[in-house]
Amino acid sequence: MLSRAGITxxxxxxLLAVASVAVTVLATFSLSALHYWNxxxxxxxxxxxxxxxxxxxxxxxxxxxxxLIELDARVLAELPTVTDLAMADPGAARSQLSDLRSRLGxxxxxxxxxxxxxxxxxxxxxxxxWREIVRVxxxxxxxxxxxxxxxxxxxxxxxxxxxxxxxxxxxxxxxITPNRENGQVTGPPTLRFVRPxxxxxxxxxxxxVINADxxxxxxxxxxxxxxxxxxxxxxDAGDYMxxxxxxxxxxxxxxxxxxxxxxxxxxxxxPQADEGPLTVLNDRxxxxxxxRPGAAHQPFDHQVITEYAFGSxxxxxxxxxPAEALLGTCxxxxxxxxxxxxxxxxxxxxxxxxARIQAARDTGAPITFPPGEGDEIGHLADSFTALxxxxxxxxxRFHAIMEGAADAILTLSPDGLIEGLNPAAEALFGxxxxxxxxxxxxxxxxxxxxxxxxxxxxxxxxxxxxxxxxEVPLEITVSASEYAGVRQxxxxxxxxxxxxxxxxxxxxxxxxxxxxNAELDKFAYVAxxxxxxxxxxIDNASRWLEEDLAEVLTxxxxxxxxxxxxxxxRMHRLLDDLLRHARIGRxxxxxxxxxxxEMARDLAALLDPxxxxxxxxxxxxxxxxxxxxxxQTILVNLLSNAISHHDRPRGTxxxxxxxxxxxxxxxxxxxxxxxxPEYHRKVFEMFQTLKSRDxxxxxxxxxxxxxxxxxxxxxxxxxxxxxxxxxxxxIYWPKSGAGTTQVAA
Numbered sequence: 248m249l250s251r252a253g254i255t256x257x258x259x260x261x262l263l264a265v266a267s268v269a270v271t272v273l274a275t276f277s278l279s280a281l282h283y284w285n286x287x288x289x290x291x292x293x294x295x296x297x298x299x300x301x302x303x304x305x306x307x308x309x310x311x312x313x314x315l316i317e318l319d320a321r322v323l324a325e326l327p328t329v330t331d332l333a334m335a336d337p338g339a340a341r342s343q344l345s346d347l348r349s350r351l352g353x354x355x356x357x358x359x360x361x362x363x364x365x366x367x368x369x370x371x372x373x374x375x376x377w378r379e380i381v382r383v384x385x386x387x388x389x390x391x392x393x394x395x396x397x398x399x400x401x402x403x404x405x406x407x408x409x410x411x412x413x414x415x416x417x418x419x420x421x422x423i424t425p426n427r428e429n430g431q432v433t434g435p436p437t438l439r440f441v442r443p444x445x446x447x448x449x450x451x452x453x454x455x456v457i458n459a460d461x462x463x464x465x466x467x468x469x470x471x472x473x474x475x476x477x478x479x480x481x482x483d484a485g486d487y488m489x490x491x492x493x494x495x496x497x498x499x500x501x502x503x504x505x506x507x508x509x510x511x512x513x514x515x516x517x518p519q520a521d522e523g524p525l526t527v528l529n530d531r532x533x534x535x536x537x538x539r540p541g542a543a544h545q546p547f548d549h550q551v552i553t554e555y556a557f558g559s560x561x562x563x564x565x566x567x568x569p570a571e572a573l574l575g576t577c578x579x580x581x582x583x584x585x586x587x588x589x590x591x592x593x594x595x596x597x598x599x600x601x602a603r604i605q606a607a608r609d610t611g612a613p614i615t616f617p618p619g620e621g622d623e624i625g626h627l628a629d630s631f632t633a634l635x636x637x638x639x640x641x642x643x644r645f646h647a648i649m650e651g652a653a654d655a656i657l658t659l660s661p662d663g664l665i666e667g668l669n670p671a672a673e674a675l676f677g678x679x680x681x682x683x684x685x686x687x688x689x690x691x692x693x694x695x696x697x698x699x700x701x702x703x704x705x706x707x708x709x710x711x712x713x714x715x716x717x718e719v720p721l722e723i724t725v726s727a728s729e730y731a732g733v734r735q736x737x738x739x740x741x742x743x744x745x746x747x748x749x750x751x752x753x754x755x756x757x758x759x760x761x762x763x764n765a766e767l768d769k770f771a772y773v774a775x776x777x778x779x780x781x782x783x784x785i786d787n788a789s790r791w792l793e794e795d796l797a798e799v800l801t802x803x804x805x806x807x808x809x810x811x812x813x814x815x816x817r818m819h820r821l822l823d824d825l826l827r828h829a830r831i832g833r834x835x836x837x838x839x840x841x842x843x844x845e846m847a848r849d850l851a852a853l854l855d856p857x858x859x860x861x862x863x864x865x866x867x868x869x870x871x872x873x874x875x876x877x878x879q880t881i882l883v884n885l886l887s888n889a890i891s892h893h894d895r896p897r898g899t900x901x902x903x904x905x906x907x908x909x910x911x912x913x914x915x916x917x918x919x920x921x922x923x924p925e926y927h928r929k930v931f932e933m934f935q936t937l938k939s940r941d942x943x944x945x946x947x948x949x950x951x952x953x954x955x956x957x958x959x960x961x962x963x964x965x966x967x968x969x970x971x972x973x974x975x976x977x978i979y980w981p982k983s984g985a986g987t988t989q990v991a992a
Contacts, residue, residue, distance in 0.1 A: 282634055289641070292730075294532060295525065298553040301470065302536040303726070305478055306551045307705060308468035309538055312364070313545075316457055316464075317418065319358060320442035324455045326354060327761060329370060329444055332380060333452035345395070348381050352392035355383035359390055364467050366426065366434065367458035370444070373411050373451060376402035380453070399428070406439050410454045413443040420545045423461050423482070436461045436486070436501065462488070462499040469497065477554040479510045480538075482547050511554065531556055539705065659736040661727075663688045663695075666735070675742055677714030692721065694738070711740070720747055838876040843869040843904065846879065850902075853883055859897040860890055868904040873911060877956050878980065882913065884953050885976055889917035909982055910962070916975040921968040930966070953978075 323329065328351045335344055355368040370381040379398035384391045401407055406421030413419070419441055426434030438459045444452045465488050470478055474492050481487035485502035487510045500507055511528060524535045531554045538549040649656060655672035659665055665688055668680040676683075676691050688694050692711040704725040711721050724739045789808050793800065800808075847864040856862050882902070889900045898918055905912040922930065930950050957964055960981060967975035 278630060282630070285634070286637075289637075294555050295534070298476070298532065298534040298555050299536075301472075301476060301478060302534050302551045302553040303705075305468060305470045305480070305553075306536050306538045308470070309465065309480065309549065309551070310705070312464050312468050313420070315362075316438070316440045316459060317442075319362070320418065320440050320455050320457050323354070323358070323368070323370075323457075324442045324444050326351070328354065329455070330447060332370065333444055333446040348395070349392075351381045352383055355381060356390050356392055359383055359385050362459075364459045364463040365457060366437065366460050367456075369456045369458075370453065371401055371407070371410075371456060372453040374453075376400050377404070377407050377410070377453075406441060406456075407454070410441055410443065411451055413441075413451075413454075415443070415445060415449075418442045420547070422546050423484070423486070426458060434460075436499075438464055461486075465499070466497065475556045479552040479554070480549060481510055481552065482549050484547065485509065510552065655740040655742075657688070657691070657738040657740070659688055659738060661734045661736060663736075665690070672740070675713075675719065675740065676711065688738070692723070692740070694723070694725070708743075709740075720744055838874045840872050841875045843871045843873065846873060846875065846882070847902070849875075849879060850882055850886065853879075854886055854890070856890055856900075860893070861899045862886070863899060863901045865901060865903040868902050868913070871904045871906060871911065873904075873980075878913070881953050881956055881978060882915070884950065885915040885978070888950065889915060889919065889974070893917065893919035895919070907979075911980045911982065913978040913980065914975060915978075916973065918973050920974075921972060922966060922974050924968075 328347055332344070332347050332351065335347065351370065355370075359365045359368055366385050368383050369379050372378050372380050378400055379393075382393040382398055384393060404427070405424075409419065421439040421441060423436050423438055425432045426437040428434075438461045440457045440459070442455045442457075444455060446452050465480055469490060472478065472490060472492060477489060477491040479487055479489045485507070486499065488497050488499045489510065490497050500510075511531065511533065526533050526535075534553045536551045536553075538551060649669040652669055652671055655675045656669045657665060657672055658667040665683050665686055667684065668676075668678070673680055678691070683690055692709050694709065704723065707723045707725065709721045709723055710718050712718055720743050721740045722743050723741070726737050726739075728735050728737060793805065793808050796804075843864065847869060850864075851862060854862065886900060886902070890898070900915065900917045903914045903916075905914075954964065956962075957978065957980075961983070962978065962980045964979070965977045967977065
């Protein structure tokens with residue numbers, strides 16, 4: 248059938264099909280190109296954000312490692328023991344100085360044990376050409392408190408040149424150099440931190456120096472990396488360490504190494520190119536971020552270089568090209584069929600698609616379009632749906648991060664006006680987001696920003712005020728970003744109330760411990776001096792009375808004076824035992840291993856059992872190896888009890904031993920009177936005796952001293968006895984902790 252113009256309907260449909268094919272092909276390739284470039288830009292932006300965040304995270308971790316060294320040095324320099332050493336007269340009794348040095352050495356050793364990167368902690372006195380007072384070394388897992396005779400003079404060391412010019416609160420890191428002992432290089436490149444020490448009068452005494460293995464310090468901040476990421480930390484001397492998934496573990500590359508080559512993106516011995524922090528080099532995207540120094544002076548600089556393979560950035564976008572090409576081919580093949588569909592059939596799917604797009608726009612939900620339409624409109628709807636749903640997913644992911652973040656996050660305009668808050672920020676400050684949006688950030692916290700260039704802060708401490716008027720301490724990070732030509736300031740705030748409370752609790756516990764130690768020292772002094780002085784006066788006075796009144800004294804009065812002196816002697820022994828009990832566990836004394844035969848000889852010499860008593864050491868005891876301290880004291884008390892409480896002129900005491908693997912069992916058995924079960928625990932308490940002190944002279948402290956030694960060592964005691972004959976006391980002594988033992992001073 249022909250039209251009025253002589254063109255048949257078939258021709259019109261063909262022309263319509265041709266026109267439809269041409270338009271479809273053009274639209275398909277335009278949409279594919281737009282999709283490709285949008286995906287490329289989106290992936291590039293994500294990659295940039297990723298390497299910027301990786302650089303910031305690792306830079307923060309390195310800064311935290313340096314700040315931890317500063318904090319440890321400050322705490323050590325302010326210890327009371329350090330102050331006592333600063334006040335002590337260098338010519339004072341060596342025992343007094345040795346006690347202070349031992350206590351400080353124990354603190355240094357405890358800290359170096361929990362800091363794997365630390366290799367040495369020292370207290371150095373400026374007098375005597377910078378002489379070491381206390382030094383603790385670390386070699387692998389071994390920690391050593393260096394003896395006095397092995398301490399060194401450090402006046403020639405460059406890192407101490409500015410030590411005596413430091414004021415209160417000042418400190419510095421020295422340059423990174425190999426560790427030296429007695430002028431010789433003995434260790435790896437070392438990071439040293441110097442903190443001054445002043446006596447209570449404000450006079451300069453010396454410095455606390457912390458040595459840290461430079462390589463291990465950087466390794467302690469090792470980041471977690473994705474397969475295609477690489478992070479390099481480099482100092483101004485050209486030394487660097489590369490973290491990636493190809494080199495395990497990371498190795499420090501020093502400029503002095505013969506095989507040293509500069510890391511990617513670093514110009515050595517020449518000016519750095521002024522390309523800004525973000526550059527593309529050798530098909531890799533690089534981001535450089537300087538590491539901000541802490542409060543202490545640092546004679547060196549660091550920067551973090553994060554890398555990302557540029558090809559990986561475009562891989563996802565390139566992967567969409569075959570799919571888009573296939574989609575275009577399908578649309579071309581179906582274009583002729585679509586051209587035959589009349590106006591109403593063509594317009595109807597478009598109207599449905601538009602309605603679904605508007606509904607998704609209003610609700611924010613992903614677009615759903617029924618598949619299987621079989622025409623170009625259906626495929627076009629699928630492509631547009633996929634593109635739109637990608638954007639919806641990105642927006643949903645962003646909101647999920649903001650909603651789920653535990654820290655408060657605020658977005659600000661460059662001039663400091665609040666643009667948004669996440670739920671954590673609403674909970675922290677007590678303000679709904681809609682009520683503070685558009686208001687100055689000073690509504691929530693005292694933060695000042697420059698309109699031209701907002702400052703970037705990390706770890707900034709502020710005190711904010713909630714809506715209810717209460718104050719809350721914060722640690723905040725301020726960063727700036729720019730997207731689509733719009734600048735924005737991001738503030739991340741963390742509530743550090745619990746951290747402050749924990750710090751105060753630690754300070755309170757330290758203060759209580761110091762007070763407790765001071766009270767115990769005072770008690771020991773009173774017990775050893777003030778309380779014994781009146782006893783000596785009473786004893787002397789009774790003897791003078793007996794001499795002066797010898798002619799008129801009767802037997803009763805002489806007996807009373809003798810009883811008086813006996814009570815004085817008992818009180819004197821009680822004070823000695825009480826003082827010994829109080830001092831247990833306050834000092835460390837080296838303990839050595841001895842054989843059972845050596846221990847048996849020493850015990851026999853100390854006890855000197857009276858005639859009629861047999862002290863028998865069985866082969867199981869003689870053949871065992873044991874610690875001499877404080878086992879000797881424990882066994883002396885047990886054997887003395889067995890002999891002194893025996894109710895007959897003749898008796899036998901046997902000592903045996905067993906090895907149970909992780910502990911040793913020592914048994915003291917006698918054939919004297921038994922102990923009723925109800926007294927098995929009571930006899931280990933202070934001042935407890937089973938007989939009147941008039942019947943048996945005793946302070947009642949012997950088994951209490953044994954019990955305290957066992958408690959400190961993690962051991963235990965058992966009594967096997969009843970009201971019949973014989974008592975068996977078993978001591979379970981753990982093998983752990985050999986080498987040093989807590990003993991009474």
